[in-house]
Amino acid sequence: MLQRSIVFFIVIAWIQTGGLCLPIREEEEPVVIELQNEEMQPTVLDCDYTLNDTDSFLTVKWFRDDKTIYQWIRGSPPAPIPDYKNDIDSSYESSTDPNKRYSSLALINPTIDTTGDYKCVVQTGTETITIHQRVQVIDVRNYTLNLYHNKIHNETQLECKVSNVFPKPTLTITSNDEDVVKVVTNDPQENEDGYFNATTVVAVYDNDDDADSYQCVVSFKGYSKNLTTTETSSSDGSLIDFKLYRLGWFLCYLLAIQIAIF
Ligand SMILES: *[C@@H]1O[C@H](CO)[C@@H](O)[C@H](O)[C@H]1NC(C)=O
Ligand SMILES: *[C@@H]1O[C@H](CO)[C@@H](O)[C@H](O)[C@H]1NC(C)=O
Ligand SMILES: *[C@@H]1O[C@H](CO)[C@@H](O)[C@H](O)[C@H]1NC(C)=O
Numbered sequence: 001m002l003q004r005s006i007v008f009f010i011v012i013a014w015i016q017t018g019g020l021c022l023p024i025r026e027e028e029e030p031v032v033i034e035l036q037n038e039e040m041q042p043t044v045l046d047c048d049y050t051l052n053d054t055d056s057f058l059t060v061k062w063f064r065d066d067k068t069i070y071q072w073i074r075g076s077p078p079a080p081i082p083d084y085k086n087d088i089d090s091s092y093e094s095s096t097d098p099n100k101r102y103s104s105l106a107l108i109n110p111t112i113d114t115t116g117d118y119k120c121v122v123q124t125g126t127e128t129i130t131i132h133q134r135v136q137v138i139d140v141r142n143y144t145l146n147l148y149h150n151k152i153h154n155e156t157q158l159e160c161k162v163s164n165v166f167p168k169p170t171l172t173i174t175s176n177d178e179d180v181v182k183v184v185t186n187d188p189q190e191n192e193d194g195y196f197n198a199t200t201v202v203a204v205y206d207n208d209d210d211a212d213s214y215q216c217v218v219s220f221k222g223y224s225k226n227l228t229t230t231e232t233s234s235s236d237g238s239l240i241d242f243k244l245y246r247l248g249w250f251l252c253y254l255l256a257i258q259i260a261i262f
Protein backbone atom coordinates (compact mmCIF):
# COMPACT_ATOMS: atom_id res chain seq x y z
CA MET A 1 0.00 0.00 0.00
CA LEU A 2 2.71 2.44 1.07
CA GLN A 3 4.83 1.45 -1.88
CA ARG A 4 1.94 1.94 -4.24
CA SER A 5 1.32 5.38 -2.80
CA ILE A 6 4.97 6.30 -3.23
CA VAL A 7 4.99 5.14 -6.83
CA PHE A 8 1.74 7.00 -7.33
CA PHE A 9 3.18 10.24 -5.99
CA ILE A 10 6.32 9.87 -8.07
CA VAL A 11 4.16 9.42 -11.15
CA ILE A 12 2.08 12.45 -10.18
CA ALA A 13 5.20 14.52 -9.55
CA TRP A 14 6.51 13.47 -12.94
CA ILE A 15 3.26 14.39 -14.66
CA GLN A 16 3.16 17.73 -12.88
CA THR A 17 6.70 18.63 -13.78
CA GLY A 18 5.84 18.21 -17.41
CA GLY A 19 6.70 14.55 -18.00
CA LEU A 20 3.39 14.27 -19.81
CA CYS A 21 1.86 17.06 -21.78
CA LEU A 22 -1.64 16.44 -20.42
CA PRO A 23 -2.24 17.83 -16.94
CA ILE A 24 -4.28 14.84 -15.77
CA ARG A 25 -4.13 13.62 -12.23
CA GLU A 26 -5.64 10.45 -10.88
CA GLU A 27 -6.66 10.27 -7.24
CA GLU A 28 -5.91 6.82 -5.91
CA GLU A 29 -8.19 6.43 -2.91
CA PRO A 30 -11.93 6.78 -3.35
CA VAL A 31 -13.80 9.13 -1.08
CA VAL A 32 -15.96 6.90 1.13
CA ILE A 33 -19.34 8.15 2.34
CA GLU A 34 -20.94 6.01 5.01
CA LEU A 35 -24.65 6.79 5.14
CA GLN A 36 -26.06 7.71 8.53
CA ASN A 37 -29.58 8.09 9.82
CA GLU A 38 -28.97 11.55 11.18
CA GLU A 39 -28.25 14.68 9.15
CA MET A 40 -24.91 14.43 7.35
CA GLN A 41 -22.29 17.06 6.63
CA PRO A 42 -21.77 17.80 2.93
CA THR A 43 -19.03 15.78 1.26
CA VAL A 44 -16.78 18.25 -0.51
CA LEU A 45 -14.76 17.23 -3.57
CA ASP A 46 -12.07 19.76 -4.33
CA CYS A 47 -10.88 20.51 -7.81
CA ASP A 48 -7.25 21.17 -7.05
CA TYR A 49 -5.86 23.18 -9.96
CA THR A 50 -3.31 25.92 -10.49
CA LEU A 51 -3.88 28.20 -13.40
CA ASN A 52 -1.24 29.88 -15.56
CA ASP A 53 -3.69 31.82 -17.49
CA THR A 54 -6.08 33.79 -15.35
CA ASP A 55 -6.88 36.47 -17.92
CA SER A 56 -9.20 34.66 -20.28
CA PHE A 57 -12.51 33.00 -19.38
CA LEU A 58 -12.65 30.25 -16.77
CA THR A 59 -15.21 27.48 -16.45
CA VAL A 60 -15.32 24.59 -14.00
CA LYS A 61 -17.58 21.64 -14.74
CA TRP A 62 -18.19 18.60 -12.60
CA PHE A 63 -19.23 15.28 -14.08
CA ARG A 64 -20.49 12.08 -12.48
CA ASP A 65 -20.06 9.05 -14.71
CA ASP A 66 -19.66 11.47 -17.63
CA LYS A 67 -22.91 13.35 -16.97
CA THR A 68 -22.61 17.07 -16.20
CA ILE A 69 -23.93 17.71 -12.71
CA TYR A 70 -22.58 21.17 -11.89
CA GLN A 71 -20.92 24.09 -13.57
CA TRP A 72 -19.49 27.43 -12.69
CA ILE A 73 -18.32 30.22 -14.95
CA ARG A 74 -16.08 32.76 -13.24
CA GLY A 75 -17.95 36.01 -12.83
CA SER A 76 -21.37 34.34 -12.60
CA PRO A 77 -23.06 32.51 -9.77
CA PRO A 78 -22.79 28.73 -10.05
CA ALA A 79 -25.47 27.14 -12.17
CA PRO A 80 -26.97 24.02 -10.68
CA ILE A 81 -28.19 21.49 -13.23
CA PRO A 82 -31.91 21.09 -12.39
CA ASP A 83 -31.79 17.28 -12.11
CA TYR A 84 -29.09 17.52 -9.45
CA LYS A 85 -30.13 20.61 -7.50
CA ASN A 86 -31.06 18.50 -4.44
CA ASP A 87 -27.76 16.61 -4.56
CA ILE A 88 -25.40 19.58 -4.62
CA ASP A 89 -25.08 22.63 -2.44
CA SER A 90 -24.17 25.18 -5.08
CA SER A 91 -23.87 27.97 -2.54
CA TYR A 92 -20.75 26.28 -1.13
CA GLU A 93 -17.70 28.55 -1.46
CA SER A 94 -14.48 26.60 -1.63
CA SER A 95 -12.06 29.50 -1.64
CA THR A 96 -11.71 33.25 -1.43
CA ASP A 97 -9.52 33.08 -4.54
CA PRO A 98 -11.78 34.45 -7.31
CA ASN A 99 -10.36 31.81 -9.66
CA LYS A 100 -11.50 28.98 -7.38
CA ARG A 101 -14.43 30.41 -5.47
CA TYR A 102 -17.11 27.91 -6.53
CA SER A 103 -14.83 25.22 -7.94
CA SER A 104 -15.56 22.50 -5.34
CA LEU A 105 -18.48 20.13 -5.45
CA ALA A 106 -20.46 19.92 -2.19
CA LEU A 107 -22.49 16.70 -2.24
CA ILE A 108 -25.56 16.69 -0.01
CA ASN A 109 -28.37 14.19 0.67
CA PRO A 110 -26.20 11.24 -0.39
CA THR A 111 -27.78 7.95 -1.42
CA ILE A 112 -26.21 4.85 -2.94
CA ASP A 113 -26.60 6.57 -6.33
CA THR A 114 -24.06 9.16 -5.22
CA THR A 115 -21.45 6.44 -5.89
CA GLY A 116 -19.59 7.09 -9.12
CA ASP A 117 -16.57 8.33 -11.03
CA TYR A 118 -16.39 12.07 -10.67
CA LYS A 119 -14.22 14.49 -12.55
CA CYS A 120 -13.85 18.20 -12.72
CA VAL A 121 -12.81 19.83 -15.95
CA VAL A 122 -11.32 23.30 -15.76
CA GLN A 123 -11.12 25.27 -18.94
CA THR A 124 -9.54 28.58 -19.85
CA GLY A 125 -8.69 30.03 -23.25
CA THR A 126 -5.45 28.06 -23.32
CA GLU A 127 -5.66 25.29 -20.74
CA THR A 128 -7.80 22.29 -19.87
CA ILE A 129 -7.25 20.54 -16.55
CA THR A 130 -9.08 17.33 -15.66
CA ILE A 131 -9.07 15.79 -12.18
CA HIS A 132 -10.72 12.46 -11.38
CA GLN A 133 -12.16 11.32 -8.08
CA ARG A 134 -14.03 8.13 -7.24
CA VAL A 135 -16.80 8.29 -4.64
CA GLN A 136 -17.98 5.11 -2.93
CA VAL A 137 -21.09 5.15 -0.75
CA ILE A 138 -21.46 2.47 1.95
CA ASP A 139 -24.87 1.75 3.44
CA VAL A 140 -25.08 -0.77 6.25
CA ARG A 141 -27.82 1.00 8.21
CA ASN A 142 -30.39 -1.67 7.64
CA TYR A 143 -28.64 -4.96 7.15
CA THR A 144 -29.32 -8.39 8.58
CA LEU A 145 -26.53 -10.89 9.07
CA ASN A 146 -27.03 -14.48 10.17
CA LEU A 147 -24.77 -17.48 10.48
CA TYR A 148 -26.59 -20.80 10.69
CA HIS A 149 -24.96 -24.12 11.48
CA ASN A 150 -26.07 -27.67 11.19
CA LYS A 151 -23.91 -30.50 12.51
CA ILE A 152 -24.23 -34.02 11.13
CA HIS A 153 -21.61 -36.46 12.52
CA ASN A 154 -18.21 -35.00 11.82
CA GLU A 155 -19.42 -32.51 9.24
CA THR A 156 -20.80 -29.10 10.07
CA GLN A 157 -22.51 -27.05 7.44
CA LEU A 158 -22.42 -23.33 7.91
CA GLU A 159 -24.45 -20.84 5.99
CA CYS A 160 -23.88 -17.12 6.25
CA LYS A 161 -26.48 -14.74 4.88
CA VAL A 162 -26.33 -11.00 4.64
CA SER A 163 -29.06 -8.84 3.19
CA ASN A 164 -29.69 -5.22 2.42
CA VAL A 165 -26.14 -3.89 2.13
CA PHE A 166 -24.46 -1.61 -0.37
CA PRO A 167 -22.12 -2.09 -2.23
CA LYS A 168 -21.46 -5.73 -3.15
CA PRO A 169 -20.20 -7.54 -0.06
CA THR A 170 -17.60 -10.28 0.31
CA LEU A 171 -18.43 -13.00 2.85
CA THR A 172 -15.76 -15.02 4.60
CA ILE A 173 -16.45 -17.79 7.11
CA THR A 174 -13.62 -18.67 9.41
CA SER A 175 -13.25 -21.31 12.09
CA ASN A 176 -11.06 -21.23 15.16
CA ASP A 177 -9.82 -24.69 14.14
CA GLU A 178 -8.95 -23.70 10.59
CA ASP A 179 -10.79 -26.73 9.28
CA VAL A 180 -13.04 -25.12 6.69
CA VAL A 181 -12.82 -27.45 3.73
CA LYS A 182 -15.55 -26.77 1.21
CA VAL A 183 -16.70 -23.32 0.20
CA VAL A 184 -19.63 -22.49 -2.03
CA THR A 185 -20.06 -18.80 -2.66
CA ASN A 186 -22.78 -17.50 -4.88
CA ASP A 187 -22.63 -14.14 -6.56
CA PRO A 188 -24.36 -11.46 -4.52
CA GLN A 189 -27.97 -10.85 -5.58
CA GLU A 190 -29.00 -7.31 -6.38
CA ASN A 191 -32.37 -6.17 -5.08
CA GLU A 192 -34.65 -3.83 -7.01
CA ASP A 193 -33.52 -0.90 -4.89
CA GLY A 194 -29.84 -1.51 -5.71
CA TYR A 195 -28.91 -3.11 -2.39
CA PHE A 196 -27.34 -6.58 -2.20
CA ASN A 197 -27.95 -9.93 -0.53
CA ALA A 198 -25.27 -12.58 -0.41
CA THR A 199 -24.87 -16.11 0.89
CA THR A 200 -21.84 -18.29 1.51
CA VAL A 201 -22.00 -21.97 2.50
CA VAL A 202 -19.09 -23.94 3.86
CA ALA A 203 -18.58 -27.46 5.13
CA VAL A 204 -16.29 -28.14 8.05
CA TYR A 205 -14.93 -31.53 9.15
CA ASP A 206 -14.13 -31.93 12.75
CA ASN A 207 -12.97 -35.01 14.61
CA ASP A 208 -12.22 -33.67 18.05
CA ASP A 209 -14.80 -32.98 20.72
CA ASP A 210 -13.95 -29.36 21.31
CA ALA A 211 -16.61 -26.85 20.57
CA ASP A 212 -15.82 -24.74 17.58
CA SER A 213 -16.47 -21.13 17.10
CA TYR A 214 -17.20 -19.82 13.64
CA GLN A 215 -17.24 -16.31 12.35
CA CYS A 216 -18.79 -14.78 9.31
CA VAL A 217 -17.17 -11.56 8.19
CA VAL A 218 -18.76 -9.22 5.69
CA SER A 219 -16.31 -6.87 4.05
CA PHE A 220 -16.45 -4.23 1.35
CA LYS A 221 -13.70 -3.35 -1.07
CA GLY A 222 -11.88 -0.21 0.01
CA TYR A 223 -13.66 0.01 3.37
CA SER A 224 -11.91 -1.03 6.54
CA LYS A 225 -14.87 -1.69 8.84
CA ASN A 226 -16.38 -5.17 8.65
CA LEU A 227 -19.64 -6.65 9.83
CA THR A 228 -19.09 -9.77 11.92
CA THR A 229 -21.19 -12.44 13.53
CA THR A 230 -20.00 -15.37 15.61
CA GLU A 231 -21.54 -18.78 16.17
CA THR A 232 -20.35 -21.44 18.61
CA SER A 233 -21.29 -25.04 18.02
CA SER A 234 -22.59 -26.33 21.32
CA SER A 235 -24.19 -29.58 20.23
CA ASP A 236 -23.64 -32.67 22.41
CA GLY A 237 -22.57 -30.61 25.38
CA SER A 238 -19.23 -29.68 23.94
CA LEU A 239 -19.68 -26.09 25.03
CA ILE A 240 -19.11 -27.25 28.61
CA ASP A 241 -15.94 -29.04 27.54
CA PHE A 242 -14.87 -25.86 25.90
CA LYS A 243 -15.37 -23.93 29.13
CA LEU A 244 -13.44 -26.54 31.13
CA TYR A 245 -10.69 -26.41 28.57
CA ARG A 246 -10.52 -22.63 28.94
CA LEU A 247 -10.55 -22.98 32.73
CA GLY A 248 -7.64 -25.41 32.44
CA TRP A 249 -5.64 -22.86 30.52
CA PHE A 250 -6.54 -20.17 33.01
CA LEU A 251 -5.22 -22.33 35.89
CA CYS A 252 -1.99 -22.98 33.98
CA TYR A 253 -1.67 -19.26 33.45
CA LEU A 254 -2.12 -18.57 37.18
CA LEU A 255 0.44 -21.25 37.98
CA ALA A 256 2.89 -19.70 35.52
CA ILE A 257 2.45 -16.32 37.21
CA GLN A 258 3.06 -17.88 40.63
CA ILE A 259 6.24 -19.52 39.36
CA ALA A 260 7.36 -16.28 37.81
CA ILE A 261 6.80 -14.34 41.05
CA PHE A 262 8.46 -16.78 43.44
C1 LIG B 1 2.22 27.72 -18.08
O1 LIG B 1 3.38 28.38 -17.63
C2 LIG B 1 4.59 27.82 -18.08
C3 LIG B 1 5.75 28.56 -17.48
O2 LIG B 1 5.35 29.44 -16.50
C4 LIG B 1 4.62 27.87 -19.61
O3 LIG B 1 5.81 27.25 -20.07
C5 LIG B 1 3.44 27.12 -20.17
O4 LIG B 1 3.41 27.24 -21.56
C6 LIG B 1 2.15 27.67 -19.58
N1 LIG B 1 1.06 26.81 -20.02
C7 LIG B 1 -0.03 27.29 -20.59
C8 LIG B 1 -1.03 26.29 -21.03
O5 LIG B 1 -0.23 28.48 -20.75
C1 LIG C 1 -35.03 -0.71 6.61
O1 LIG C 1 -35.79 -1.81 6.15
C2 LIG C 1 -37.17 -1.74 6.46
C3 LIG C 1 -37.83 -3.02 6.01
O2 LIG C 1 -37.21 -3.58 4.89
C4 LIG C 1 -37.75 -0.49 5.80
O3 LIG C 1 -39.12 -0.37 6.13
C5 LIG C 1 -37.00 0.74 6.27
O4 LIG C 1 -37.45 1.89 5.59
C6 LIG C 1 -35.52 0.59 6.00
N1 LIG C 1 -34.78 1.69 6.55
C7 LIG C 1 -33.78 2.31 5.90
C8 LIG C 1 -33.09 3.41 6.63
O5 LIG C 1 -33.43 1.98 4.77
C1 LIG D 1 -16.19 -38.38 8.92
O1 LIG D 1 -16.71 -39.53 9.52
C2 LIG D 1 -16.82 -40.63 8.64
C3 LIG D 1 -17.51 -41.77 9.34
O2 LIG D 1 -18.03 -41.42 10.58
C4 LIG D 1 -15.43 -41.06 8.16
O3 LIG D 1 -15.50 -42.12 7.25
C5 LIG D 1 -14.79 -39.85 7.48
O4 LIG D 1 -13.45 -40.18 7.12
C6 LIG D 1 -14.78 -38.66 8.39
N1 LIG D 1 -14.28 -37.54 7.61
C7 LIG D 1 -13.27 -36.77 7.99
C8 LIG D 1 -12.82 -35.73 7.05
O5 LIG D 1 -12.71 -36.94 9.07
Ligand SMILES: *[C@@H]1O[C@H](CO)[C@@H](O)[C@H](O)[C@H]1NC(C)=O
Pocket residue numbers: 163164189190191196197
Ligand atom coordinates in the same frame (compact mmCIF):
# COMPACT_ATOMS: atom_id res chain seq x y z
C1 LIG E 1 -32.83 -10.18 0.02
O1 LIG E 1 -33.15 -10.43 1.37
C2 LIG E 1 -34.36 -9.85 1.81
C3 LIG E 1 -34.48 -10.08 3.31
O2 LIG E 1 -34.02 -11.33 3.67
C4 LIG E 1 -35.52 -10.47 1.01
O3 LIG E 1 -36.74 -9.87 1.41
C5 LIG E 1 -35.27 -10.21 -0.48
O4 LIG E 1 -36.28 -10.83 -1.26
C6 LIG E 1 -33.92 -10.74 -0.90
N1 LIG E 1 -33.67 -10.34 -2.28
C7 LIG E 1 -33.21 -11.18 -3.22
C8 LIG E 1 -32.95 -10.60 -4.59
O5 LIG E 1 -32.98 -12.34 -3.00
Ligand SMILES: *[C@@H]1O[C@H](CO)[C@@H](O)[C@H](O)[C@H]1NC(C)=O
Pocket residue numbers: 172217218219224225226
Ligand atom coordinates in the same frame (compact mmCIF):
# COMPACT_ATOMS: atom_id res chain seq x y z
C1 LIG F 1 -12.13 -7.17 7.33
O1 LIG F 1 -12.21 -8.38 6.58
C2 LIG F 1 -11.18 -8.56 5.64
C3 LIG F 1 -11.47 -9.82 4.85
O2 LIG F 1 -11.91 -10.86 5.66
C4 LIG F 1 -9.83 -8.64 6.38
O3 LIG F 1 -8.78 -8.78 5.44
C5 LIG F 1 -9.65 -7.36 7.18
O4 LIG F 1 -8.46 -7.43 7.93
C6 LIG F 1 -10.83 -7.12 8.11
N1 LIG F 1 -10.69 -5.81 8.74
C7 LIG F 1 -10.90 -5.61 10.03
C8 LIG F 1 -10.73 -4.21 10.52
O5 LIG F 1 -11.20 -6.52 10.79
